[in-house]
Amino acid sequence: MSEMRRVTAICNGTVVDHIPAGKALQVMQMLRVDIGRSNPISLVMNVPSGKAGRKDVLKIEDRELTQEELDRLALIAPNASVAIIRNYSVAEKRQIELGSELVNIAKCSFWNCITQNSREPLPHKLRVISADPLDLRCSYCGRSQSIEELAKSIL
């Protein structure tokens, strides 16, 4: 018999499973689900996983994350699985995709990049040079971006 459920099933919302162990808080930051909202959020960390040994899981009630929001996950949890839950059942499974360019997802973290002027109107763009290991560079200034810094400059 499988291990006892740590968090109850949700009626409606989004479940993000198979997040690398310890990264769930960063995922919340990336998805911006942690600010200005009152949806119940359940989070479990470091639970046993057949696939990866340990994993984190995030359940967000009463909110279906859009594909654009989910694509942000590709930065820190490219192998996470996402299910949209309606009336306690999996209504949809969504794929996370890391495209060739991330537009208006995060700001370049380099202090002297032209995009640091918040009044400049063009979109923030990061080019994906390599997915594994992840190498992202600002499309304007060309600087490599660290994930830790990017998590702080999510748009």
Next chain:
Amino acid sequence: MSDLITMDDLSNEEILEILDTAERLVPVAKGDMYAPLLQGKVLGNLFFENSTRTRMSFESAMKRLGGEVVNLSSVGSSVAKGETLYDTMQMVDGYSDIAVIRHPRQGAAQYSADAIGIPVLNAGDGAGNHPTQTMLDLFTIRESHGTIDGLNVVLVGDLRYGRTTHSLSHALVRFGAKLTLVSPDSLRMPDEIVTDLKSHGSEVVETEDMAGSIAEADVIYMTRIQKERFPDEDEYTKVAGIYKMTADDLAGAKEEMIVMHPLPRVDEIDPSVDSTKHAKYFKQAFNGVPTRMALLCRSLGVKVPKEVGQ
């Protein structure tokens, strides 16, 4: 119509073609021949940061080809009033056929190119890139060595903030150069650039020792430690004046070795070097004119007829 923001915008074949065109344009650059190929065209010369050679050589190049130039400097313009780069570029788009931009912020040239329809040439963006300087550097190297293939090139000085070395090293490894990067630890070439350089399969050596790198060099490319790029003046003081080349240092150099410098210099090349056969930096500064002529023609889609320079 095409932009030039980094050296990645040019293939090796295009680089060689531009050098060939520039070579044919030398008599026009010297004023020995008149070729009004860009008559009726207007260049917007936008310098948000100081410049002597780049601004003047672009202006000279445009005028020698019969074109006109409108200038903008950040002092006394609406930039000083807080206008965004985006808005400024919209004006330039209306007033000129091609824009040359130098800006203290990195990425400003690509940003400008995305903001407007006319071609944009990057004349230096912060500590980022300076591809038109690279083209004249390659021109100078080829003029002296007859080739830009497989040379042993030593880059000395501020490799962290030095945009000329960033663009030049990217181009040289594509032509099989062996690079020796000489700098104090605090001014090392940024890691992502070193990774890119090595990915081309070229030998890239990092050292703090200039003297030990001279004997094997085909080209020594000196750069100024740029006070204006340091966020902290104490850091600048620690490394200012760290490399000083004198004529005596070149006693063991190869006969055909050349010393280059994008200029201005402070004290990194002693005037005693000027009179040696190795010194090419003033010739290099002139080469900005024919090279930038070739780049202006290319970006404006103007062919340089075969008769020019024959």
